[in-house]
Amino acid sequence: GLLVTTCGLLRHRPGGGGAYWVDSQQKRYVPVKGDHVIGIVTAKAGDVFRLDVGGSEPASLSYLAFEGATKRNRPNVQVGDLIYGQFVVANKDMEPEMVCIDSSGKSSGMGIIGQDGFLFKVSLGLIRKLLAPKCEIIQELSQLYPFELVIGMNGRIWVKAKTVQQTLIIVNILEACEYMTAEQRKQALAKLSGN
Amino acid sequence: SLSPGDTSVLAGLYGPAEAKVSKELPDRAALEVLLRPKVGLPGVLERSREQLLRQTCEAVILGVLHPRTAISLVLQVLSDAGSLLSCCLNAACMALLDAGLPLATLFCGVTCALQPDGTILLDPTAQQEQEARAILTFAIASSERKVLMASTKGSCSVEEMQQCLVAAQRAATTIFQFYRDSVRRRYSKC
Numbered sequence: 001g002l003l004v005t006t007c008g009l010l011r012h013r014p015g016g017g018g019a020y021w022v023d024s025q026q027k028r029y030v031p032v033k034g035d036h037v038i039g040i041v042t043a044k045a046g047d048v049f050r051l052d053v054g055g056s057e058p059a060s061l062s063y064l065a066f067e068g069a070t071k072r073n074r075p076n077v078q079v080g081d082l083i084y085g086q087f088v089v090a091n092k093d094m095e096p097e098m099v100c101i102d103s104s105g106k107s108s109g110m111g112i113i114g115q116d117g118f119l120f121k122v123s124l125g126l127i128r129k130l131l132a133p134k135c136e137i138i139q140e141l142s143q144l145y146p147f148e149l150v151i152g153m154n155g156r157i158w159v160k161a162k163t164v165q166q167t168l169i170i171v172n173i174l175e176a177c178e179y180m181t182a183e184q185r186k187q188a189l190a191k192l193s194g195n
Numbered sequence: 196s197l198s199p200g201d202t203s204v205l206a207g208l209y210g211p212a213e214a215k216v217s218k219e220l221p222d223r224a225a226l227e228v229l230l231r232p233k234v235g236l237p238g239v240l241e242r243s244r245e246q247l248l249r250q251t252c253e254a255v256i257l258g259v260l261h262p263r264t265a266i267s268l269v270l271q272v273l274s275d276a277g278s279l280l281s282c283c284l285n286a287a288c289m290a291l292l293d294a295g296l297p298l299a300t301l302f303c304g305v306t307c308a309l310q311p312d313g314t315i316l317l318d319p320t321a322q323q324e325q326e327a328r329a330i331l332t333f334a335i336a337s338s339e340r341k342v343l344m345a346s347t348k349g350s351c352s353v354e355e356m357q358q359c360l361v362a363a364q365r366a367a368t369t370i371f372q373f374y375r376d377s378v379r380r381r382y383s384k385c
Contacts, residue, residue, distance in 0.1 A: 005257060005297035007378050025382065026295035028210065030261070056211045056264040092262055179384065 025125040029054045029154035031090035036110070038119070038152030039098060041081045049077055054121075054154040057095050061085060065099035067107035075112065082113040082158060084150050113150055117160030118167050124155050126178045137177055140189055141170060201276035206286035208294045210266030218265060223258035226266045230283065233272045244280060248287055251334045251344045257297040266296065277320040278306040280332045280346065285370065292378060301337035303370040305363035306330060309351050315362050331359045335367040 008024030029037075031053060039051030039059060050058045061083065066075045077083070089097040100110040130137060130151055138149070147161040147170055157174060161167040169192065177185060211224055218225050228249040230241045252268065268290060270283050284304025291298055308319035308327035316323055324330055329349030336343050342360065351359075 006295050007292045024295045
């Protein structure tokens with residue numbers, strides 16, 4: 001038989017064979033293979049780095065899992081750095097493992113996230129909304145100020161704009177998007193661009 | 196935060212998080228329940244209630260999906276005007292729902308007070324609890340209204356217990372409808 005285990009909205013995608021899934025709102029992340037996440041380096045243990053990804057265990061990242069890394073040419077990763085990578089091993093029985101290269105060996109945007117910027121945490125539901133194709137929130141924000149944005153599936157977002165004040169404004173809008181409706185958001189952005 | 200009448204309990208759920216090596220279980224999640232009374236330090240009564248809550252929650256949480264992790268449930272009593280244990284059970288279930296933890300079934304808590312003349316009162320106040328001959332608390336599951344936990348204080352006959360159980364199962368339907376409405380309100384904002 002079929003058992004529903006989480007509460008949420010039942011969604012249906014008619015394309016292909018059709019798919020049904022339950023869309024639930026959570027804040028706690030559980031590592032899933034293939035997810036792109038932002039991790040914080042907590043320790044260097046020999047050849048692997050330990051990263052905090054917000055799950056129940058720290059993930060491991062080998063120093064060879066970067067583009068162009070060899071035994072002689074090690075990546076410059078310090079404790080406290082932010083890394084954007086994806087999971088290659090993530091199940092309930094083993095410690096999760098991350099890499100910063102994709103299957104062809106290219107980094108495709110993954111790796112160490114640069115200096116400055118601001119990291120904050122939101123719920124997983126908001127992340128899925130932001131990562132949906134043609135997300136209105138991101139388009140409207142990009143008309144406000146230019147900024148760099150990294151979204152991790154573990155609920156973490158990193159933002160960097162030209163000045164600290166602009167960065168904080170974008171952070172506050174993204175955090176508030178969770179509870180605002182579309183009209184309230186448009187009003188808030190109109191007020192800010194008017195200033 | 197859940198309050199039937201004037202009894203109010205605040206529940207917070209954390210997990211699945213990293214477990215201490217001494218507490219982790221190799222095949223399932225380790226559940227820990229902490230019940231803090233409104234005044235004073237937690238005593239023996241709180242400890243026994245914590246164990247009842249823990250065993251009920253362990254029966255519904257699918258712990259095998261998260262081995263070697265720890266799930267912590269913290270309950271703070273804000274006000275107590277009777278039926279405290281069933282209020283804690285309801286708060287615990289809503290916290291589990293809100294956190295999105297995988298559950299096999301929902302559960303709710305119902306308290307019955309058996310008065311000296313034999314009538315059954317549901318969700319008694321503190322005054323009614325004092326006067327009652329026996330107080331029975333049941334944790335009822337949402338699938339087929341099965342009994343997950345039964346706790347009795349005082350003495351009653353087997354038939355009276357059966358009658359209280361039937362009344363509690365009927366009352367459980369109202370509580371599950373309340374869960375559904377609360378969750379619907381929450382998801383309507385998405």
